[in-house]
Amino acid sequence: MSGFNTSRAKLNAFLIEIGELSYFATRFFKEAFKRPFEFKEFLYQCYNIGNRSLLLVGVTGFIIGLVLTLQTRPTLMDFGAVSWMPSMVGISIVREIGPIITALVCAGKISSGIGAELGSMRVTEQIDAMEVSGTNPFKYLVVTRVLAVTFMLPLLVIFGDAIALFGSFLVENVKGNVSFTLYFNQVFNALEFGDIIPATIKSFFFGLAIGLVGCFKGYFSTKGTAGVGKAANSAVVFTSLLLFIIDFIAVFVTDIFYDL
Amino acid sequence: MVLEIKNLHKSFGDNHVLNGFNMQLYQGENLVIMGKSGSGKSVMIKCLVGLMEVDKGTITVMDNDITKLDQKSLDILRADIGFLFQGSALYDSMTVRENLEFPLRRHKRKFKNHNNTEELVIEALKNVGLEHTIDLMPAELSGGMKRRVALARTLILQPKIILYDEPTSGLDPITAKEIIILMQDIQKTYGTSSLIITHDVDCARVISDRMILLIDGVDYAKGTFKELSTANDPKIKAFFKQ
Ligand SMILES: Nc1ncnc2c1ncn2[C@@H]1O[C@H](COP(=O)(O)OP(=O)(O)OP(=O)(O)O)[C@@H](O)[C@H]1O
Ligand SMILES: [Mg+2]
Numbered sequence: 001m002s003g004f005n006t007s008r009a010k011l012n013a014f015l016i017e018i019g020e021l022s023y024f025a026t027r028f029f030k031e032a033f034k035r036p037f038e039f040k041e042f043l044y045q046c047y048n049i050g051n052r053s054l055l056l057v058g059v060t061g062f063i064i065g066l067v068l069t070l071q072t073r074p075t076l077m078d079f080g081a082v083s084w085m086p087s088m089v090g091i092s093i094v095r096e097i098g099p100i101i102t103a104l105v106c107a108g109k110i111s112s113g114i115g116a117e118l119g120s121m122r123v124t125e126q127i128d129a130m131e132v133s134g135t136n137p138f139k140y141l142v143v144t145r146v147l148a149v150t151f152m153l154p155l156l157v158i159f160g161d162a163i164a165l166f167g168s169f170l171v172e173n174v175k176g177n178v179s180f181t182l183y184f185n186q187v188f189n190a191l192e193f194g195d196i197i198p199a200t201i202k203s204f205f206f207g208l209a210i211g212l213v214g215c216f217k218g219y220f221s222t223k224g225t226a227g228v229g230k231a232a233n234s235a236v237v238f239t240s241l242l243l244f245i246i247d248f249i250a251v252f253v254t255d256i257f258y259d260l
Numbered sequence: 261m262v263l264e265i266k267n268l269h270k271s272f273g274d275n276h277v278l279n280g281f282n283m284q285l286y287q288g289e290n291l292v293i294m295g296k297s298g299s300g301k302s303v304m305i306k307c308l309v310g311l312m313e314v315d316k317g318t319i320t321v322m323d324n325d326i327t328k329l330d331q332k333s334l335d336i337l338r339a340d341i342g343f344l345f346q347g348s349a350l351y352d353s354m355t356v357r358e359n360l361e362f363p364l365r366r367h368k369r370k371f372k373n374h375n376n377t378e379e380l381v382i383e384a385l386k387n388v389g390l391e392h393t394i395d396l397m398p399a400e401l402s403g404g405m406k407r408r409v410a411l412a413r414t415l416i417l418q419p420k421i422i423l424y425d426e427p428t429s430g431l432d433p434i435t436a437k438e439i440i441i442l443m444q445d446i447q448k449t450y451g452t453s454s455l456i457i458t459h460d461v462d463c464a465r466v467i468s469d470r471m472i473l474l475i476d477g478v479d480y481a482k483g484t485f486k487e488l489s490t491a492n493d494p495k496i497k498a499f500f501k502q
Contacts, residue, residue, distance in 0.1 A: 117353075129349040132309050133417075134335040134366035 017238070024216045031136070032143050041140060045148035053109045053156060060105050061160035064097060065089070065167030073175065082176060086183050087190030089168045095195050098161035100247055103206035106153060107239040111214035114145055115235030118218025119228040127219070142219060146211035153207030154200050198254040205246050213239040262287050262421055262453050263308070268317035270303055277303050279477035280317075285421070285453055292456045292464045292485075294499055295474030301457045302346060304474070305423050308455075309343055310334050322420070339367045342419035342452075346426045348410040350398040357381055357394045360413050367417055384412040388442060404435035408442070415446060422446070424456045428463050440466055461500060465489075473499065 069089055076082045118141060121127050130137040165187060172178040214235045221231035263285035270278040277300035285291050295301045306312040308319055310326050319326040324337055350359050360381045385391045388408040398406060407427065414422060427443065428436035440463055447454060458464055464471060465485050473481040473488065473496060481488060481496050489500045 121351075124347055124352075125345045125349040126351050128306070128311050129343070129345055129351070130362075131311060132338050132341070132343045133363035133413075134338055135362070136331075 020220075021212065021216055024219075025212055027138065028143060028146055028212065028215075031139050032147065034139070036139075038140050038144050042144040042148055045144050046152055049110055049148055049152045050156070052113065053106050054159070056105050056109055057102050057156050057160045058163045060101055061098070061163035062167040064101055065093065065164030065169075066171055068092070068097070068164075069168040069171040073171070083186075085172060085176070086168075086178070086186035090165060090187035090190050091195060093164045093168070094161055094191060095199055096247075098164060099157050099199050099203050099206060100243065102157045102160040103153065103203070103210065103243050104240060106149070106156065106206075107210055107243060108236055110149055111210045111235045111239040112232040114149075114211070114214030115217040115221070116228055116232035118142075118215060119221035119231035120225075122219065122221050123223055123225065123227055138219075142215045145215055146208065149211035149214075150204055150207040153210065154203040157199070157203040157206075194258070198250065198257075202247070202250045205250070206243055209242045209246060210239050213242060261285070262322055263455070264318075264320045265304070265308070266318045266320075268304065268307060268319065269315045270300070270307060270312065271315060277477060278307075281474065281477065282479050283472055285455055288447075288451055288453055289469040290447060290454045290456060290467050292458060292468035292471045293474055294458060294464060294471060297459070299474050300477060301474055302425055305343075305425055305455070305457060308423060309338060309341055335366065339417050340420045342414035342417065342422040344407075344410055344414050344422065344424045344427055346429065348398075348403075348406040350401075350406055350410055350413070352398045354397075355394070356385070356390075356396055356398070356401075356409055359398070359409065360384055360416055363413060363417050380416055384416040385409075387415060387446070388412045404431050404438070407431065407435075407439060411439070411442060411446075415450075418450065420452060422452050422454045424454060424458075426457055426459065428458060428460045433462075436460065436463065443467060 069085065072088070073082065073085070076085060076088075118127070121141070127137045127141070130140060165184070169178070169180065169183045172183055173180070217231040217235040217238070221227040261284050263283075265281060265283045268278050268281040269276075281300075281304060283291070283293070293301060293304075303312060307314050308321070308326070310329070314327055317327075321337060322340065324333070326334070326337075329337065350356075351362065354362070361377055364377050364380065381394070382391060385394060388411055390405060390408055390412070393401060393405065393409065398409070401409065411427075424443065427439050431439065443454065443456070444467065446452060456463070456467060468485050471483060471485055471488055472479050475481075475495055481491065481493070483491075488496055491497065
């Protein structure tokens, strides 16, 4: 019985959290369109986010492309369908694996980074100091960061996709003697705008989720240095969960559009 | 009178921190507020600048009721109030120079005749004797230096009222003394009115024109340092015996 009660309490806490996050998101959309715009800080954050995650996204993408190709090769060989490899890998990377893996990597890197950064600014009263000096900290810290992640994530996804496809090409080149031109011709023949556009839109939402949750956790982190660690940690957990939920919804929505 | 709090109430859930606190700050004076740790001094001072919402009571700053101002007027008013945070609260991702420039970005209007912020920054740092740290990061400064940089950042807008939240806490007696002397200099040069929160009896003795003791969420006792330090009430005595 007590087990039931604790899980009920946990569910309650989760739902409250969702509610607070939606409120936070509403505030974000309200403030994002109000003057003054902190353009310089936005650009700096874009640079910062790209700079911090580029290598990680690249390495992960490369390995995923490599592994995916190596592991599906034997099966495709059995069916005598190895020549389908580029189209199969291309579609699965661009539609699903690229966006979700990049987003998860960024959840770990960016969301927790923002959570810890804003969290420590909160507990050391830097956010309060900003407010009394006449700068709206929500605009300066939250709006710029969320916009920057939303803007940068699709770019990182494209970069990750490209590296993953290159990894896959290397395997095909070594094992199957497929040339660069042939491989990428096949990939781009298989891909349609119907694959790329939904994936890009999805990536925007992934970015929005990563930025919002990271900022939300940091901005309202509780007193003490333990609060900072907690903010960073729960930002990652919560973001990852949210990413899968968004992914799930995105599949449904895309499906509806395909049927039309 | 530049600042007045009437019947201030503030609670966090069941924790009733302030239960009808009153105070007045007059032009050009140094008012010291003493109270035990956790008695709500920081909460009170945060209500003063609108960082926390009050439950009940009025706060008047230079004829404006803080609790009723909109964001824009509040920001304009805040340019006249300096706030020195208990932990210095320097922006640790920015250099000392950027820290000092930050308050200027929103209050350019006040400095129309200075088109060069560099000048203002250097002057503010000179005031606290730290010109050489201008390109350092806060992490590279000692606690006392941080406090002085924070003081320079507070002063750069040339506020009419300065609120100090424990300006000497966590500092050795010599550095504490330097900070106190700085505070006195500022008061003499600019004629500011200051509200100083402190535990430090020496600091209170040197700097206070008047004192208020915050006990049990109310303004338990008021008077000069001399009056309070010779009072017979055991609750008051507890603050002064060392
Ligand atoms: N944001 C907050 N949420 C909940 N409770 C708070 C908050 N800020 C302060 N409190 C509570 O209010 C009380 C007064 O805190 P405050 O920081 O004002 O103490 P203080 O007098 O400044 O003490 P110190 O001398 O240690 O700085 C404490 O019991 C604290 O737990
Ligand atoms: Mg305090």
